[in-house]
Amino acid sequence: MWQTIKVGFHKLGSPPIFYRVCQVLSPWLWAGFAVSLVIGLYYALYVVPPDYQQSDSFRILYIHVPSAWQAMAGYLVMSILAVIALVWRIRTTEIMAMSAAPIGAAFTLICLATGSIWGRPMWGTFWAWDARLTSMLILLFIYLGIMGLYAAFEDKRKGARVACILILVGLVNIPIIHFSVEWWTTLHQGRGISFVGESTMDASMKPPLIWMIVATKLLFTAALLDRSRNELIEQDRRKGWIRQKLGASV
Amino acid sequence: MTPTRKKRLTIVGIVVLSVGAAAAVALSALQDNLMFFVSPSDLYAQTVPDERHLRLGGLVVEGSVSRDPQSLEVSFAVTDGAHSIPVTYVGLLPTLFREGQGVIAHGRVDNGVFHAREVLARHDETYMPNEVAKALEAAGTPHQVTMPTTRGNASNDY
Numbered sequence: 238m239w240q241t242i243k244v245g246f247h248k249l250g251s252p253p254i255f256y257r258v259c260q261v262l263s264p265w266l267w268a269g270f271a272v273s274l275v276i277g278l279y280y281a282l283y284v285v286p287p288d289y290q291q292s293d294s295f296r297i298l299y300i301h302v303p304s305a306w307q308a309m310a311g312y313l314v315m316s317i318l319a320v321i322a323l324v325w326r327i328r329t330t331e332i333m334a335m336s337a338a339p340i341g342a343a344f345t346l347i348c349l350a351t352g353s354i355w356g357r358p359m360w361g362t363f364w365a366w367d368a369r370l371t372s373m374l375i376l377l378f379i380y381l382g383i384m385g386l387y388a389a390f391e392d393k394r395k396g397a398r399v400a401c402i403l404i405l406v407g408l409v410n411i412p413i414i415h416f417s418v419e420w421w422t423t424l425h426q427g428r429g430i431s432f433v434g435e436s437t438m439d440a441s442m443k444p445p446l447i448w449m450i451v452a453t454k455l456l457f458t459a460a461l462l463d464r465s466r467n468e469l470i471e472q473d474r475r476k477g478w479i480r481q482k483l484g485a486s487v
Numbered sequence: 488m489t490p491t492r493k494k495r496l497t498i499v500g501i502v503v504l505s506v507g508a509a510a511a512v513a514l515s516a517l518q519d520n521l522m523f524f525v526s527p528s529d530l531y532a533q534t535v536p537d538e539r540h541l542r543l544g545g546l547v548v549e550g551s552v553s554r555d556p557q558s559l560e561v562s563f564a565v566t567d568g569a570h571s572i573p574v575t576y577v578g579l580l581p582t583l584f585r586e587g588q589g590v591i592a593h594g595r596v597d598n599g600v601f602h603a604r605e606v607l608a609r610h611d612e613t614y615m616p617n618e619v620a621k622a623l624e625a626a627g628t629p630h631q632v633t634m635p636t637t638r639g640n641a642s643n644d645y
Contacts, residue, residue, distance in 0.1 A: 289620035289630075290583065291610075298614075324495045361581030361607045367523040405503050409510045420514075421521045422544060422635070424591060429612035439615035 252469055253478050255329040259462040266459035270452055277448030285442050291359065299449050301351040302430065304344045307453040308376060309411055311341035314457075316408050319401035329465070331397035332472070334404065335387050336464035340457055342380035349373060360424060368417035369425035372410060379407035393472055524591045524635075526567040535596055543572065543601055544591040544609070544635050552586055565590060565601070567634060572596075576603040583608035589635035609635045 248254045281299035288295035318334035321327060352370070353363045364370065383400050390396025418427040429437030430446070438446075473479045488496070514521065524544030535541065548571055551564040559578055563586075564571045574592050584590060589609035594602045611632045615623075623629050 286616035286618070288614050289617045294582075295614055320496075320499055323499055324492050358582045359608065359610060360583070361579075361605075365523070365607065368521050402502065405499060406506050408503060409506045413510065413514070421518075422523045422525075424523055424607060424609060426610045426612035427633075430614075437611070437613045439619050441616060441619075442614050 250327045250329055252329060252473060253482075256466055256469055256482065259466040263459055263462050263466075266455050266462065270455035270459055273448050273452040273455060277445050277452050280445035280448060285445055288442075294355065294358065297351050297355045299445050301348060301355065302446065303449040303453040304351065305348040305373070306450065307457055308341055308344035308348055308373075309414060310454070311337055311344060311457050312376070312380075312404075312408070312411055314461075315341060316404055319404040322401050323398065323405075328394065329469075331394065331401070332468045333461065333465045334401055335383075335397050336468055337461055338380050338383040338387070338400075338404075340460045340464065342377060342384065344453070344457070345373065345377040345380060349377065362424075365424045367423040367425055368421040369414065369423045372414045372417050376407075376410055376414060379403075379410060383407070527565060527570040527572045528567050530572060530596065531570045538595065540593065540595050542591050542593045543574070543603075544589070545571075546632060546634060547584070547586050547588050547590055549586045565592065572601050573599070574601040574603050574606075576606050578606070580606055581608040583610060587632055589632055591635070611635070 249258065277299065281296055285296070287293050315334050315337040318330050318337065322331040322334050349370075352373075356365075357363050383403050386403055387393075387396045387400040390399065417423060418425055430443075431437075432443065432447070436443070470479055470483070524542035527543065527545055530543065543565055545565040545567045548564040548566050551571075551573075552561065553563070554561045560575065561577075561580065562573065562575045564573050566572075574594075576592065576594075584606065589611055591607045591609055592601060592603035593605040593607075596602075613630060613632075615630070620630060
């Protein structure tokens, strides 16, 4: 059993097999994303009752919170890939780690934008330099830094290794974001929404949040596999196996 | 695992740990500067120069809000349970502002009165439908906005 799993993982290191796995999984992930997004948005916008103090404005959290969590979860996934890439030097993992950065950056941007839009009427300001908002902005810059560093190298494998080190350096920001609302006084609210035990969100408002969390996870994974496959095509475009996969036209 | 990979993994571990340690040292040194606001008790505990601008955070005292009908001037008191400080402000208030709500005022102290040039409302991360809020009120246990401080400091403030 253990041997089968091990061999399976080793096989993913082979670009043609990795390519095939991405190709097969991708449509299912996109379909799952579409379904959970439609259900999540329907519940978030039509079914869930308005909030007692913010009325309908609170609904933006169904985009904001899952995006924020995905921006951070995506960074953790990218860090695990970076460790594997640095220790085992597996090319497909390097490609995956590099493909994760722009997706994480997009989620961070969505989180910052929706937070700003909500903050203007509710807090009274678009932006404040408190610990939570600032550390989230730094996360965006780290993501952009990883993308820039990777792009600056002619040798993609060398670029990926250097960028993987930057990923591990930036990892320290993730617990800072998470605990910023507990360590320091912030304008941003503390952590209160929980799916186990006591929660500051009424149970009737949670289902769309769960759907949107599932949707963002599936979106991240689907985009990650598609981006990785594209990166593989780009890098190996002159190689025989890619030409065979894409037909003789390339 | 081959010796080379073991060595690389050790280096990766050292990189992560040393960056973490450096960040921990830097952040604990900057602890006070990273606070977005101070509580009324903090203001009582230390003397703040009158010209110094700072942010004051706490709950708006119930029944303390009074508006000047002729202008946008509004005055209220901000409390952290132990101490309260009167605040004056001229301007528009955010949607979430009301009595009992967490607010952060940016301004300076003058003769024991806090003159705010900006007032922000704080959300306490509580979400519930109107019916639930009414049911809580009917049961005699209306939702109390939690004190806008860090969890670590909360025990010291009461």
